[in-house]
Amino acid sequence: MTYQNQQQQDGPSRVDGRAKVTGTAKYIAEFSFPGMVHGYLVQSTIAKGKIRDIDVADAEKQPGVVKVLSHKNLSKLAIPAPAPDAVVRPFYALTSDEIRFNAQPIAVVVAETFEQARYAASLVKVTYDKADHSTDLAKVIDAAFTPGREQPNRGTPEEVFAAAEIKIDATYTIPIEHHNAMEPHATVANWENGKLTVYDKTQGIQGTTGYLAGAFGIDRANVRVLSPFVGGAFGAALRPGPNLIIAAMASREIGRPVKVVYSRRQLATAHGYRPESIQTVKVAADKEGKLTSLTHEATHNTSGYENFSESLVGMARGLYACPNVRTVSKIARIDMQTPLWMRAPGMVSGAFALESALDELSYKLKIDPLELRLRNYAETDPETGKPFSSKELRECYRQAAERFGWSKRNPEPRSMRDGKYLIGWGMASGMWPAGQAPASARVTLNADGTARVESGTTDIGPGTYTTMTIIASQTLGLPLEKITFVLGDSELPPSPAQGGSTTTSSVGTAVKEASELTLKELMAAAGAQNDSPFSGAAFEDLEFKDGTVQIKGKPETNRKYADILSAHPDRKVSVLHRSTPDSGERGKYVIASHGAQFLEVRIDEEIGNIRVTRVVQGTAAGKIINPKGAHSQEMGGVVWGIGMALTEKTEVDHALGRIMNPNLAGYHVPVNADIGKIDTIFVEEDDKIVNPLGAKGLGELGMVGIPAAIANAVFHATGKRVRDLPITPDKLV
Amino acid sequence: MRPFAFKRVTTPADAVKTVKENAAARFIAGGTNLIDLMKEGVDLPNELVDISRLSLSLVRSLSGGGVSIGALAKNADTANHPLVRKGFPMLTQAILAGASPQIRNMATNGGNLMQRTRCAYFYDVATPCNKRQPGSGCSAKDGLNRYSAIFGWSDNCVAIHPSDMCVALAALDAVVNVQTVDGRERKINFADFHRLPENAPEKDNTLAHGEMITSIDIPKNNFAPTSYYLKVRDRASYAFALVSVAAALELQNGTIKQARIALGGVAHKPWRCFDAEKALVGKKPSAELFQEAAKNAMSDAKPLSDNGYKVRLAERAIAKALRRSARI
Ligand SMILES: Cc1cc2nc3c(=O)[nH]c(=O)nc-3n(C[C@H](O)[C@H](O)[C@H](O)COP(=O)(O)OP(=O)(O)OC[C@H]3O[C@@H](n4cnc5c(N)ncnc54)[C@H](O)[C@@H]3O)c2cc1C
Numbered sequence A: 001m002t003y004q005n006q007q008q009q010d011g012p013s014r015v016d017g018r019a020k021v022t023g024t025a026k027y028i029a030e031f032s033f034p035g036m037v038h039g040y041l042v043q044s045t046i047a048k049g050k051i052r053d054i055d056v057a058d059a060e061k062q063p064g065v066v067k068v069l070s071h072k073n074l075s076k077l078a079i080p081a082p083a084p085d086a087v088v089r090p091f092y093a094l095t096s097d098e099i100r101f102n103a104q105p106i107a108v109v110v111a112e113t114f115e116q117a118r119y120a121a122s123l124v125k126v127t128y129d130k131a132d133h134s135t136d137l138a139k140v141i142d143a144a145f146t147p148g149r150e151q152p153n154r155g156t157p158e159e160v161f162a163a164a165e166i167k168i169d170a171t172y173t174i175p176i177e178h179h180n181a182m183e184p185h186a187t188v189a190n191w192e193n194g195k196l197t198v199y200d201k202t203q204g205i206q207g208t209t210g211y212l213a214g215a216f217g218i219d220r221a222n223v224r225v226l227s228p229f230v231g232g233a234f235g236a237a238l239r240p241g242p243n244l245i246i247a248a249m250a251s252r253e254i255g256r257p258v259k260v261v262y263s264r265r266q267l268a269t270a271h272g273y274r275p276e277s278i279q280t281v282k283v284a285a286d287k288e289g290k291l292t293s294l295t296h297e298a299t300h301n302t303s304g305y306e307n308f309s310e311s312l313v314g315m316a317r318g319l320y321a322c323p324n325v326r327t328v329s330k331i332a333r334i335d336m337q338t339p340l341w342m343r344a345p346g347m348v349s350g351a352f353a354l355e356s357a358l359d360e361l362s363y364k365l366k367i368d369p370l371e372l373r374l375r376n377y378a379e380t381d382p383e384t385g386k387p388f389s390s391k392e393l394r395e396c397y398r399q400a401a402e403r404f405g406w407s408k409r410n411p412e413p414r415s416m417r418d419g420k421y422l423i424g425w426g427m428a429s430g431m432w433p434a435g436q437a438p439a440s441a442r443v444t445l446n447a448d449g450t451a452r453v454e455s456g457t458t459d460i461g462p463g464t465y466t467t468m469t470i471i472a473s474q475t476l477g478l479p480l481e482k483i484t485f486v487l488g489d490s491e492l493p494p495s496p497a498q499g500g501s502t503t504t505s506s507v508g509t510a511v512k513e514a515s516e517l518t519l520k521e522l523m524a525a526a527g528a529q530n531d532s533p534f535s536g537a538a539f540e541d542l543e544f545k546d547g548t549v550q551i552k553g554k555p556e557t558n559r560k561y562a563d564i565l566s567a568h569p570d571r572k573v574s575v576l577h578r579s580t581p582d583s584g585e586r587g588k589y590v591i592a593s594h595g596a597q598f599l600e601v602r603i604d605e606e607i608g609n610i611r612v613t614r615v616v617q618g619t620a621a622g623k624i625i626n627p628k629g630a631h632s633q634e635m636g637g638v639v640w641g642i643g644m645a646l647t648e649k650t651e652v653d654h655a656l657g658r659i660m661n662p663n664l665a666g667y668h669v670p671v672n673a674d675i676g677k678i679d680t681i682f683v684e685e686d687d688k689i690v691n692p693l694g695a696k697g698l699g700e701l702g703m704v705g706i707p708a709a710i711a712n713a714v715f716h717a718t719g720k721r722v723r724d725l726p727i728t729p730d731k732l733v
Numbered sequence B: 001m002r003p004f005a006f007k008r009v010t011t012p013a014d015a016v017k018t019v020k021e022n023a024a025a026r027f028i029a030g031g032t033n034l035i036d037l038m039k040e041g042v043d044l045p046n047e048l049v050d051i052s053r054l055s056l057s058l059v060r061s062l063s064g065g066g067v068s069i070g071a072l073a074k075n076a077d078t079a080n081h082p083l084v085r086k087g088f089p090m091l092t093q094a095i096l097a098g099a100s101p102q103i104r105n106m107a108t109n110g111g112n113l114m115q116r117t118r119c120a121y122f123y124d125v126a127t128p129c130n131k132r133q134p135g136s137g138c139s140a141k142d143g144l145n146r147y148s149a150i151f152g153w154s155d156n157c158v159a160i161h162p163s164d165m166c167v168a169l170a171a172l173d174a175v176v177n178v179q180t181v182d183g184r185e186r187k188i189n190f191a192d193f194h195r196l197p198e199n200a201p202e203k204d205n206t207l208a209h210g211e212m213i214t215s216i217d218i219p220k221n222n223f224a225p226t227s228y229y230l231k232v233r234d235r236a237s238y239a240f241a242l243v244s245v246a247a248a249l250e251l252q253n254g255t256i257k258q259a260r261i262a263l264g265g266v267a268h269k270p271w272r273c274f275d276a277e278k279a280l281v282g283k284k285p286s287a288e289l290f291q292e293a294a295k296n297a298m299s300d301a302k303p304l305s306d307n308g309y310k311v312r313l314a315e316r317a318i319a320k321a322l323r324r325s326a327r328i
Helices: A017-022 A057-061 A114-121 A137-143 A157-163 A205-216 A242-254 A314-318 A347-365 A369-375 A393-404 A464-476 A503-527 A561-566 A627-647 A706-718 B012-020 B034-039 B075-080 B082-087 B089-096 B101-106 B109-114 B165-171 B274-280 B287-297 B309-326
Strands: A037-043 A049-055 A065-070 A105-111 A125-130 A166-174 A186-192 A195-200 A223-226 A258-261 A277-285 A291-302 A325-333 A416-418 A421-433 A439-446 A451-454 A483-486 A542-545 A548-551 A554-560 A572-579 A592-604 A609-620 A675-683 B005-008 B025-028 B047-050 B059-061 B067-070 B175-179 B185-189 B212-218 B227-233 B241-252 B255-264
Touching: A037 A065, A037 A114, A037 A242, A049 A065, A049 A105, A057 A065, A057 A114, A065 A114, A065 A242, A105 A114, A105 A242, A137 A277, A137 A291, A137 A325, A157 A277, A157 A291, A157 A325, A166 A347, A186 A242, A195 A205, A195 A242, A205 A223, A205 A242, A242 A258, A277 A347, A291 A314, A291 A347, A314 A325, A314 A347, A314 A421, A347 A369, A347 A421, A347 A627, A347 A706, A369 A393, A369 A421, A393 A421, A393 A592, A393 A609, A393 A675, A421 A706, A439 A464, A439 A503, A439 A561, A451 A464, A451 A503, A464 A483, A464 A503, A503 A542, A503 A548, A503 A561, A503 A572, A548 A561, A554 A561, A592 A706, A609 A627, A609 A706, A627 A675, A627 A706, B012 B025, B012 B047, B012 B175, B012 B212, B025 B034, B059 B082, B067 B082, B075 B082, B075 B089, B075 B101, B075 B109, B082 B089, B089 B165, B089 B227, B089 B241, B109 B165, B109 B212, B165 B227, B165 B241, B165 B255, B227 B309, B241 B309, B255 B274, B255 B287, B255 B309, B274 B287, B287 B309
Parallel strands: A037 A258, A195 A223, A291 A325, A451 A483, A609 A675, B005 B047, B025 B047
Antiparallel strands: A037 A105, A049 A125, A065 A105, A166 A277, A186 A195, A186 A258, A277 A291, A416 A421, A421 A592, A439 A451, A439 A572, A542 A548, A548 A554, A592 A609, B059 B067, B067 B212, B175 B185, B175 B212, B227 B241, B241 B255
16 A cells, blocks of 8 residues: 555644644753752863863852762762673763763763853863874774674675676765754753652663663662653664763762753764764676675774674665675774764665665666666565565555656766756665564553553654554554553653664554553453443454444444443553564564665756755555654655765864864754655555564664665766765865 | 843943943844854853944935945845845845844844854864964864865964855945944945954954944945855755855946956955956956856965865856856
8 A cells, every 4th residue: 555645644643743832742951850950061172081180169169059070079880890891881971080082071060050050160170181082983994893793705705796897896985973853962860768760861761760770779660760752862862871870970969959951062972973984885797787796894983982883784785686795894993982873873874885886886787776776676585585574665666766757767977957957866775674672561441431551662753652642542442532642751661762763663562462451351341240242252353443342243232431441340441561572473584674765856066056856755664553653754764864965964173083063053954945845655565474563663764775865866967976975065066 | 151241222322432441341233143152152251232222223225326234234124125125136145145034033234244253163162263262273274174264364264254244245345334432433345344364363353342333335336137146055054155156247238347256155254356357347248258257266265175175166156156147
């Protein structure tokens, strides 16, 4: 089945939309506790070395200032030292004199008001013992290493490539990029009787709870984490930010609730970033366009203190049927903080290289880029030979190409024009693994005919509130407005962090299964009642609709949930359920979402001005549960792809080892004027393997192919291949 | 908050006197630049003198046929004023190419002339910058200088003036009317208003501390139908110019009687290309002629490590803006 834009407008709107636009949805910095004080961060001005001294005399004299806290006077945390070979070494701010990156938080000024704290923070004087730093990936690439173990080669890629006649060997680079969510990182922390409560901007309630319990050496039950609304995160809140530990430590020290909010300028080091990458793709094909050898080597930076590694080479392994494949994944140390997952991490960076290289190859072969992809279409997983649980990529290509009008493309670069503008048409593909993790949910049906559905997940913007409400509504047979979905609290049934496009799959399955079990409880309650028409009826023969139940085809048996529950001694039924993926069945398949992107650029070559005028995005991600939400996610993916391709770059001054555009004027995310027409097509898949919902993730998939498709379109328009993102005007003139 | 006094004045004389007497006092008009600078710790006035309610927001015709725009008229109101739209459409284009609608609604014309550079080092108090802290050094010269100057820079400073409006005003030979500290009126030709960094990059312009802009005069000209403002930037809106061009021609019987070319994004001040202008006079407009002029205009450009592209880009932008002006 195909959803089109217009049809998607018919789906339910965000259930939290009204709260968001009227301001009643509260974000972290808007929460407070009685007696609360404000903490403002002081950040380092060197990239590496040690703090010699922090002079707080002036700052502490200022009106309203309660205390200046740093490693010098904060009580020690309980964290055990990491094992010498530990990969993850979380950064605990204000716990040592060591400087590992520029703009590292090194002190917090606590005062009665935010303004007093900010002013006093400007008076804190810090002296350092500086050490030499290096922040330029190109300069340290020779020291790059493979953090884990490389996957073995498939076939004999090197030999085949060396002997091949038709081949491409090209290098692609992508700069550091930052998430730049609207909501800044923030925490409000309060200790009361040995119990810690925090409001924190986080994607993962459980991880945050565990992190705090570990750091303070207290029981998880004594930590409560709340995060009811998240103003965009995109991965930036997948690990605890320094604000979290700083607010909690400061509150413990001072004995009052403390709020710490990052300023926009400070935010660039509140969390990691998409790492800088340098990639080489070597690809060869026979005359018919069959890939014979594919090598994808990717190096990206990590920090000086952790081995952060994300895979850029997944698509090289899994997208095309190629008998000889080699992938290399390396990391190199620079003195910046640890990178972090950012929307479509690894995959979108790798796709830019791989899908650009395929495009380059298509010109060498004189084969249409779409045709080249179809000739190398992987019917089964090329790595393992396993079948896909479902894969409608071919249909995505077909429908999106048709909608776009791809068949009218003149293959010759520089051949298409609109007046004085050069027109370029480019395409690419994307994929994203469809994961599922254990998750839990509680469903309560009440005698007033309403339901409360709870899970300790988060909603960082994709519409989790809405999607879960839809799933509960469809399963429970209740109208949307009768259902309240609650998330963002560690006291709710635990669920995994919102990341990797797995929330619908994981939490949605828990909600669906818990809802079914609740209906069974409801029917048990009904069956126990005197005049029950349902005694002896099988659950499968029942029909649940509009808050009523009946035996299929027997309207005379119809009963309202409310009536059944009014007669129930508890006046409600409630089920807490933990769902787990069927790993046995899932393991027999490779499970992934796929997508195809076709787009047009219009270029004023004289001044290097590029505009993406229209995009058609075809997506196959199982069953689409929340059509409006899915459409909005795919649109967002396109916009993110445009940013990555054309405008976004974190500027680092390597002499200072410092990020120099940490604000929304200097870091260019696309604005409305940069965005043309975006058309989304969903090719539904009937997938019984992925999970009981049949839904795969799509939040990240939507951007995967876009940067490559844009670079490919720019080549088609101009004949100029840009392998270094972003493609700003200077690169075309 | 860093403590400061706030004084609302009712007469220009009072405004000038208050600021003159306190070296750490600043006028505040729309506040769209000054408040940012205060939040970043770049400018630390201890007294703000609010001039926003003075009656200096009139846009009116001058007796000779030009237009006078008040220092406190909003950028948006100025751009959309019929006298400006009709008589000086290039100024409208330039203003509307800058910032965002919200900012233009707040920003004043005087503030636009006085806005400070957007050089990243100037904005980050943790880095050396001669403009912010004289003697501390210039980080941009051998650092990130993709946005920096290609004309008129010195070893002390490679910053550019970020305004769009000012590029058009430079091309239009505007005159800045100033109230001096001793209560007199002073006129400054636009070309002499902003300065090059030389040995004193902390000084953006030739106003003395306490002097206040009251209005800007634009003399009558015949450029309206044959002028164009072209801005090249990293995204379609809400970005400062990589390079911008204000181009204006006066045509008489098919030949160029007068020409103006001013560039933005290339120097510490709006950059007039006087020689290239002169070379156009008396010639018939053609793509080749404009290409030649554009090339000449860039002949003494001195790019830095990361901004060589500006030379090519500006050359193309000049040629394009001239063609758009001449409608060829
Ligand atoms: C995000 C952002 C993007 C922007 N993009 C652009 C752009 O693309 N192009 C562009 O041209 N501009 C851009 N601007 C700048 C904007 O045009 C200026 O901030 C604005 O014009 C300043 O006017 P103001 O009245 O707010 O000045 P204020 O902030 O009030 O004052 C600025 C300075 O001028 C002084 N001053 C003000 N009035 C007078 C006077 N009458 N006499 C003497 N001194 C005076 C003040 O003392 C202060 O030092 C942008 C600004 C922002 C914040």
